[in-house]
Amino acid sequence: MPMIKLVNIFNRKSCLFYILLIPLFILLVFLPRKIVWAESIDKKENLIHEQRKIFKEAHDALQRKDKKTYQKKYKQLDNYPIKHHLLGLELLQRIRSFPRDDIRNYLDKYSDTAISADVRYYWLETLRKNNKWQDYLIDYKDDRATTKQKCFYQQSKIKKGGEDEKSGVQNALKLWTSGSSQPKACDKLFAILIKNNLISGKIAWERFTKVISLRKYQLAKYVLRFIDDDDDKKLAAKLFEIYKNKNIVLNSNFFTEKELDRNPIEIHDAITYGLLRLAKKNSQSALSTYQTYQKKYSFSTLQKNRINSSIIKGLYEQDKKENSDRYLTKYIDSTSSKIIEWRVRQSFKIGDWQDAKMWIKKMPPNLKNKQVWRYWSQRLAELTDDNLSKNYQNIYKDLSKERSFYGFLSAQKLGLGNNMNFEDSTPSKDDLSKLEALAGIKSTRELLYHKLNLSARREWNKTTRNFSKKQWVSAAHISNKWLWYNGTITSMIKAGYWNDTNLRFPLAFKKIFSKYSKKNQIPLNLLMALARQESSFHDEATSPAGAKGLMQLMPATAQEVAGRNNISFEPVRGLYNPEINISLGSLYLKRMLERFDDNRILAIAAYNAGPTRVDRWRKKTVGKIPFDAWIETIPFNETRNYVQNVLAFSAIYAKKLNAKEHIINDQEMITRL
Known part of the structure; x- marks a missing residue:
């Protein structure tokens, strides 16, 4: 018995021993793999960190033209993603020494990179300025060539002769017939055309009609010398007159039937322009003249819409409201929807809510179903104490489901929270990995790291130009990981993926915004919303007008x-x-808020359009209409949309920042503007 017990005890202990060994065995089998994987990541991180350091040293050496250090560091870069960028910069430094073979090898090997376009551009400019036309013909590409480069290319083809000369002449004529003045660098090419009498009267007439319709009178006079047909010369003189003299259009017999038959498009365009000008000064005269023209002229649908709209606006603004409304009612089915919307807003300006209701009812269904007019169908019922206003509550309920200006207003009316309609867009790890492995994506990441932002943006644009929706969503997540907020926002726009508000409305530059929010006592959500609207957080953005940076400041205003x-x-x-x-x-926005008694609606409008314009708009409404109607009466579509967007974005950021704030505050709600 004792022996049996001993054996049983031993067996039980053995089992327990082996059971305890199992976790240890698993740990020994799998832990090394995890350690190796972690070590692999560390090695990659260390390598990229070291390569970045070497790149910077090489880049700095190249900037100070320290050739020896540059070459030493360049060789150490191995397969660093933007090694080619340095080589491109180095070639640009010595491009005037005509390193043909090096340039061509580079353009051939790195044709898919953004900097290769710079190398080609400056190489072509060097060849052009030094009249190296044989080399130019070899290395020219049309896709990013400037007009002066295109001109030199055609000039070079003409020099070469043969079939090249024929196509060179044809393309040179296309360049000459532009509606704008061409660069001085094209003069030599055009001199060849003129010397050899290659500009026919037909080609000259084609250019003249383009130029005169754009009201470029000096250029039109220059082109006129190449027109050889007497009838065309007479018609050209008439076109000059009707474009320059607003009263000529009053003569409906100004153009002969023969002229109309030969040039119907040009004459109809000229008469349309004349009627538009006349309507601004004397709409009644424009109306009667237009009715006379319609008896023998066939205007296009677009021309009719433009003329009708200008006459309707002119009559209304020249104190002929009844005539304007009668004319609009008569042609409402063939009039632009914009003029009907404009008419409703005129009623808002004077607080004539019944009149506004009547015009909304006359809207075609597709227009009436826009969020703005659905909202106003309900709102006007309230403003007119309509007994049916309760029946319209469903409109507010439906709109409150939308993440928009009118959706948030409707939610506030019903005492509801704002609906963000959030949808997560996180792609699979596989989709992300595939995109991150692309050479252009790797290059963009490294260029951004080195703050070579313009080059990074161009590399990104070149890499993503043929992306699918799925790829754009992955691109948004990748750029968000890099904290490249503008890249994230624009990628989501490209993808058409609107409901991932985490990506579309990032808390970009939050630390800086918070600092100046506190310093200038401006709500953080408002400050971030305004920057989101202005630049989509593109810190190096420059507008066509010259506004710069995150908050798009004009240099003079900033100074x-x-x-x-x-x-x-x-x-x-x-x-x-x-x-x-x-x-x-933030200081400028603070000043606008102070000027307009902390009314964000007016301050936001002033930030966009200027405080003087806002003062002028307020004089027209004389403080008699509610805030939402005043926003609708803003005459600039851009500013109206701007105000609505900033207010909506401010509500979105309020929710993200856990701030309890409605889209419109209590004071703004009751203030008449």
């Missing part, structure tokens, strides 16, 4: 604000610095 507040900044690049830009932008 004036900086001077008032003893702030100095570098005038050329300073506004691209987020700290400087947000500092000055």
Whole structure:
């Protein structure tokens, strides 16, 4: 018995021993793999960190033209994603020495990179300026060539002769027939055409009609010398007259039937322009003249819409409201929807709510179903104490489901929270990995790291130009991981994926915005909303008008604000610095808020269109209409949309920042504007 017990005890202990060994065995089998994987990541991170350091040293050496250090560091870069960028910069430095073979090898090997376009551009410019036309013919590509480069290319083809000369002449004539003045660098090419009498009267007439319709009178006079047909010369003189003299259009017999038969498009365009000008000064005269023209002229649908709209507006603004309304009612089915919307807003200006209701009822169904007019169907019922207003509550309920200006207003009316309609867009790890493995994506990441932002953006654009929706969503997540907020926002726009509000409305530059929000006592959500609207958080954005940076400040405005507040900044690049830009932008917004008694609606409109314009718009409504009607009466579509977007974005950011704030505050709700 004792022996049996001993054996049983031993067996039980053995089992227990082996059971305890199992976790240890698993740990020994799998832990090394995890350790190896972690070590692999560390090695990659260390390698990329080291390569970035070497790249910077090589880049700095190249900037100071330290050839020896540059070459030493360049060789150490191995397969660093933007090694080619350095080589491109180095070629640009010595491009005037005509390194043909090096340039051509580079363009052949790195044709898919953004910097290769720079290399080709400056290489072509060097060849053009030095009249190296044989080389130019070899290395020219049309896709990113400037007009002066295109001109030199055609000039080179003509020099070469044969079939090249024929196509060179044909393309040169296409360049000559532009509706705009061409660069001086094209003069030599055009001199060849003129010397050899290659500009026919037909080609000259084609250019003249383009130029005169754009009201470029000096250029039109220059082109006129190449027109050889007497009838065309007479008609050209008439077109000059009708475009320059607003009263000529009153003569409906100004153009002969023969002229109309030969050039119906040009004459109809000219008469349309004349009637549009006349309607602004004397709409009644424009109406009667137009009715006379219609007896023998066939205007296009677009021309009719433009003429009708200008006459309706002219009559209304020239104190002929009844005539205007009668004319609009008569042609409402063939009139642009914009003019009907404009008419409703005229009723808003004077607070004539019944009149506004009547025009909304006359809208075609597709227009009436827009969010704006659905909202106003309900709102006007309230403003007119309509007994049926309760029946319209469903409109507010439906709209409150939308993430929009009118959706948020409707939610506030019903005492509901704002609906964000959030949808997660997170792609699979496989989709992300595939995109991150692309050479262009790797290059963009490294260029951004080195703050070579323009090059990064161009590399990104070149890489993503044929992306699918699915790829764009992955691209948004990748750029968000890099904290490249503008890339994230624009990628989601490209994808058409609207409901991932985490990506579309990132808390970008939050630390800086928070600093100046507190300093200038401006709500953080408002400040971020305004920057989101202005630049989509593109800190180096420059508008066509010259506004710069995150908050799109005009340099003159920035200088004036900086001077008032003893702030100095570098005038050329300073506004691209987020700290400087947000500092000055928040100060300017603060001034607008102070000027308009903390009314965000007016301050936002003033930030976009200027305070003087806002004062002028307020004079027209004389403080008699509610806030939402005043927003609708803003005459600039851009500013109206801007105000609505910033208010809606402000509500979105309020929710993201856990701030309890409606789209419209209590004071704004009751203030008449």
